[in-house]
Each structure stands twice: as C-alpha cells, then as structure tokens.
Amino acid sequence: VLTKPDLMDKGTEHNILNIxxxxxxxxxxxxxxxxxxxxxxxxxxxxxxxxxxxxxxFFKNHEVFSCLMNEDKATVKCLATKLSQCLVDHIKKSLPLLSEKIKRQIWDLKSELKGCESGPPLDPQEAKNFLITTLTGFNDMIKDLSLGELINGELTSRDLNCEDNLFVQLRAEFKSWNDNLDQTKESFQQSIRIFKDHSQKCRGRELLGFSNYKVIEKLLQECLKNLKDPAIESLSVTKDIIHKQFTKVSEQCFKSYPYLLTVTKNKIDNIHLKQQAKAEQRILEQFEMENLIFTQDAIYLKVLNEIGKPEETFSEDNLPVFDNKSMYSEMLQAYYQIVVQRMADQVPMLILYLMLRETARLLRTEMLSLMDGAQNAFQMMFCSYYLHNIDYPVEIGATLEFLQRCMFKINPDQGTKVSRKEKGRQYTMNPRVLSLISKIANFEWTE
Incomplete structure (x- = not known):
C-alpha cells in the first residue's frame, strides 16, 4: 500500500506508476x-x-494517477475490495482443512462420549441388578488376575497389557530370590573352610576321631538364619506388586464410582496387611522347621552323588567309607543344596498362596458382602457417580454441540443441525443426568 501521492515531487509520478x-x-x-x-x-x-x-x-483529476482508477489500483475503496477478496479466497482455501479437522474432533469426542458410562439406572430393581453386575465383573477380573489367565497375549482384565502381567513380575521377583540363594552357596563354602580349619577348637567331649553333630547343626542353622531377611524382603516386594495390580483393577472397574472405589481400596489394604502378617509368620515357621536339619536319606544320597567325585559312589551300604571329616565338605554342600532348592520353591509358594490366591478369594467374598446393605451401597454409588461425572460429560457434550454447529455452518450437507431453546447455559448430556439436574437447576433441556 503506497500513500501520500499528493506529496510526490513533480516528474517522479511515472516512476511511481511503474512501481x-x-x-x-x-x-x-x-x-x-x-x-x-x-x-x-x-x-x-x-x-x-x-x-x-x-x-x-483527487485521483480522477490527477494527470498521471487517474489511469489507476480504471485499473482498480487506487483509493481506499479499491484497497478494501482487494483485501476482502483475499480474505474470501483464504477462507475458501481453509474451509476444507477446517472442515476435516472439525470432523476428526467430532469423531474423537463421540468416541470419548461412548466411553462415558451411562450410570446406574433409576429403577430400584434395575439398580440392584446393576450393582450385582458391577461387583460380579470386578470379582471376575480379580479371579482372572490371580490365575494369570492370558488371551491373545493380554490379560483378560482388558487394560492390563503384557508388561503389567502379574505373573511376569512375580516370576522376576522369585528369580531374584533364587539368585540370592545361589549366591549364598559361595559364602557357605567359606563357612565350611572355616569350620574345617577350626574343627579342633569346636571339639567337645567326644574322643578323637568321633564327630560332633551339634557343631554341624549349629553351622547349618547359622547359615539358614542369614536367609530370613531376604525372604521377608521378597515378601514385601511381592506384596507391593500384587497390591498395585489389585488397585489398578479396582480403579478400572470403579473409576466412575468413587464410593465403591474407596471401599474397595480399603478392603484391599486391610486384607493385604493381614495376609502379609500371616505370610511372614508362615515363612518364619518354615525357617524354624529348617532348623531341624532333616531330609530323606534317598534325596540326600542322590544329591551327594551328583556333587561328589565321579569315582566315588555313596549309598547306605558304604556308610563307613564317607563317615569321616574329609568328606564333611561334600556332605554339607549336599545338604545345603537341598535346603536352597527347598526354600527356592517353598517361600514363593507360600507367598503366592497367601498373598495372591487367598487375598483374591477373601476380597471377592468381602465385595459380595456389600450386597447385604445393597440399598445403602447403591445410594452411595449412585450419588458418587453423578457428583464425580457431572462436569465431564457436560464439557464433552457442549464441545461436541459447538463443533456440530460449526460443521453445519461450514458445510450444511455434511453437518448436523443442532436446535434448542436458548435459556441460560445449555448442554447436551446423558438423559439420566438431565433428569437429575432438571430437579435442582433452572434449565430447559432439549434432546
């Protein structure tokens, strides 16, 4: 846009005309x-x-610039016409893109609205059935989770993918426990060497050449004592893994029902604490039993033959051959290997049974107990649903309505005309929500 044509020097007009x-x-x-x-x-x-x-x-009477009037290249009026045409061209160019963008947004919002639950029914009998269905669905997912059932590589509890597979995480923790047990074999061999070096200091009333079994028992018991803390730590880690998965299932099932979600989380917490205390007691009892230093003779001889020298064979018939101090190292290693294998299986089995299987069973029973007070439970569930979800569907519905109006104005053939009475703020919402709100708000609603 060039300005001030009246201030140009004489003779420069033709240069401006060329520009x-x-x-x-x-x-x-x-x-x-x-x-x-x-x-x-x-x-x-x-x-x-x-x-x-x-x-x-001015332009009509100007001897040089008057020709610009015929070319529509002078006056503010021509400028306004030019800018308006540019704007119209830009809008025509942008409308298809804008229309496509709005279509995508409408599609996304409709998909999001489909994901919004319709909420509890208002009829008392239907409401009771709805509560039963909701609790049964949760119990089924907890059962599937405790059994680790997989469908097409995914847990049956839908949103839990393979990375969240409970048994994958548990096996990783139990492998860590087994690796820790294997690492103690080296320290146990060191304890055996110390025992052999100081066997004379450990000698009791027995005559020279006789064995003191209590000293051997003490050595094994001291080594077993060092495994208690890692076992309790494994229990604590496993408890956190299971608790996290149970909580995730409850949040998935009751995300729209804060009351049920709170009740369920409290039940999970209480049951897990009780089961953890019980599992810890059982693990400690297992270690007390291990202090008895016992295994079947057949098992002991089998392991002894596996770790012994190829030329040596151990059996009940040749007991005098290996009943001497030179064989203590192999004998102790054989028994400790039996203990490690026994603990590697027994501790995870205790944890799985008490912390997962029993917890799942107790939780399902506790959830069914909510049906004893079904009316109160449903009332709290109903109120918490609408208090929790009242803004979210409103926001989505209002946004969808706005986009549909925009789409209709841009392209009436493809858009959806949305009509309503204007009276205050209005939203497109779930009919059940409308019936609730219409009782407490001064709104007029249309479908």
Missing amino acids: IRNKVIPLSKGYILVKCRGQKQIDENISLEMATQMEAE
Missing part, C-alpha cells in the same frame, strides 16, 4: 495507491465518507 504496475519490485498481490486524511483534515473532523469522496476526486 504500482509491479514492474520494479514484483509482489504476488501487487500494489495499491491511497490518499489518507491529513492531520488538518482530522483536526477539522472531516468524516470518512467525505474523505473518501475527496480521495476519489
């Missing part, structure tokens, strides 16, 4: 020459209409 005709510095949209109001005219409060007429007269 306006895009011959000097070409521009894609070209040039337009306008004559604005001067400061004097502004001070004299000359109207825009009068200024427009004065501008038109």
Whole structure:
C-alpha cells in the first residue's frame, strides 16, 4: 500500500506508476495507491465518507494517477475490495482443512462420549441388578488376575497389557530370590573352610576321631538364619506388586464410582496387611522347621552323588567309607543344596498362596458382602457417580454441540443441525443426568 501521492515531487509520478504496475519490485498481490486524511483534515473532523469522496476526486483529476482508477489500483475503496477478496479466497482455501479437522474432533469426542458410562439406572430393581453386575465383573477380573489367565497375549482384565502381567513380575521377583540363594552357596563354602580349619577348637567331649553333630547343626542353622531377611524382603516386594495390580483393577472397574472405589481400596489394604502378617509368620515357621536339619536319606544320597567325585559312589551300604571329616565338605554342600532348592520353591509358594490366591478369594467374598446393605451401597454409588461425572460429560457434550454447529455452518450437507431453546447455559448430556439436574437447576433441556 503506497500513500501520500499528493506529496510526490513533480516528474517522479511515472516512476511511481511503474512501481504500482509491479514492474520494479514484483509482489504476488501487487500494489495499491491511497490518499489518507491529513492531520488538518482530522483536526477539522472531516468524516470518512467525505474523505473518501475527496480521495476519489483527487485521483480522477490527477494527470498521471487517474489511469489507476480504471485499473482498480487506487483509493481506499479499491484497497478494501482487494483485501476482502483475499480474505474470501483464504477462507475458501481453509474451509476444507477446517472442515476435516472439525470432523476428526467430532469423531474423537463421540468416541470419548461412548466411553462415558451411562450410570446406574433409576429403577430400584434395575439398580440392584446393576450393582450385582458391577461387583460380579470386578470379582471376575480379580479371579482372572490371580490365575494369570492370558488371551491373545493380554490379560483378560482388558487394560492390563503384557508388561503389567502379574505373573511376569512375580516370576522376576522369585528369580531374584533364587539368585540370592545361589549366591549364598559361595559364602557357605567359606563357612565350611572355616569350620574345617577350626574343627579342633569346636571339639567337645567326644574322643578323637568321633564327630560332633551339634557343631554341624549349629553351622547349618547359622547359615539358614542369614536367609530370613531376604525372604521377608521378597515378601514385601511381592506384596507391593500384587497390591498395585489389585488397585489398578479396582480403579478400572470403579473409576466412575468413587464410593465403591474407596471401599474397595480399603478392603484391599486391610486384607493385604493381614495376609502379609500371616505370610511372614508362615515363612518364619518354615525357617524354624529348617532348623531341624532333616531330609530323606534317598534325596540326600542322590544329591551327594551328583556333587561328589565321579569315582566315588555313596549309598547306605558304604556308610563307613564317607563317615569321616574329609568328606564333611561334600556332605554339607549336599545338604545345603537341598535346603536352597527347598526354600527356592517353598517361600514363593507360600507367598503366592497367601498373598495372591487367598487375598483374591477373601476380597471377592468381602465385595459380595456389600450386597447385604445393597440399598445403602447403591445410594452411595449412585450419588458418587453423578457428583464425580457431572462436569465431564457436560464439557464433552457442549464441545461436541459447538463443533456440530460449526460443521453445519461450514458445510450444511455434511453437518448436523443442532436446535434448542436458548435459556441460560445449555448442554447436551446423558438423559439420566438431565433428569437429575432438571430437579435442582433452572434449565430447559432439549434432546
């Protein structure tokens, strides 16, 4: 836009004319020459209409620039026409893209609205059945989770993917426990070497050449004592893994029902604490039983033959052959290997049974007990649903309605006309929500 044509020096008009005709510095949209109001005219409060007429007269009477009037390259009026046309062209170009974007947003919002639960029914009998169905669905998912059932590589509890597979995580923790047991074999061999070096200091009333079994018992019991803390730590880690998965299932089932979600989480916490205490007691009892130092003779001889030298064979018939101190190392290693294998299986089995299987059973029973007070439970469930979800569907519904209106204005053939009575704020919402809100708010609703 070039201005102040009345202030140009005589003789320079033709150069300006060449510029306006895009011959000097070409521009894609070209040039337009306008004559604005001067400061004097502004001070004299000359109207825009009068200024427009004065501008038109100036260009018509100008000996050089008058030709620009016929070319639509002079006056503010031509500038306004040019800019309006540019805007219209830009809108025409942008409308298909805007329409496509709105279509995607409408599709996403409709999908999101489909994900919003319809909520508890208002009829008392239907409401009771709804509560039963909801609790049964949760119990089924907990049962599936405790059994680790997989369908097409995914847990039956839908949103829990393979990375969240409970048994994958548990096996990783139990492998860590087994690796820890294997690592203690080296320290146990060190204990055996110390025992052999100080066997004379450990000698009791027995005559020279006789064995003191109590000393051997003490050595094994001391080594077993060192395994207690890692076993309790494994129990604690496993408890956290199971608790996290149970909580995730409850959040998935009751995300729209804060009351049920709170009740369920409290039940999970209480049951897990009790089961953890019971499992810890059972593990400690297992270690107390291990202090008895017992295994079947057949098992002991089998392991002893596996770790012994190839040329040596151990059996009940040749007991005098290996009943001497030179064989203590192999004998102790054989028994400790039996203990490690026994603990590697027994501790995880105790944890799985008490912390997973029993916890799942107790939780399912506790959830069914909610049916004893079904009316109160449902009332709290109903109220918490609408208090929790009242804003979210409103926001989505209002946004969807707005986009549908935009779509209809852009392209009436593809858009959906949305009609309603205007009276205050209005939203498109779930009918059950509308029936609840209409009782407490001064709104008129349309479908």
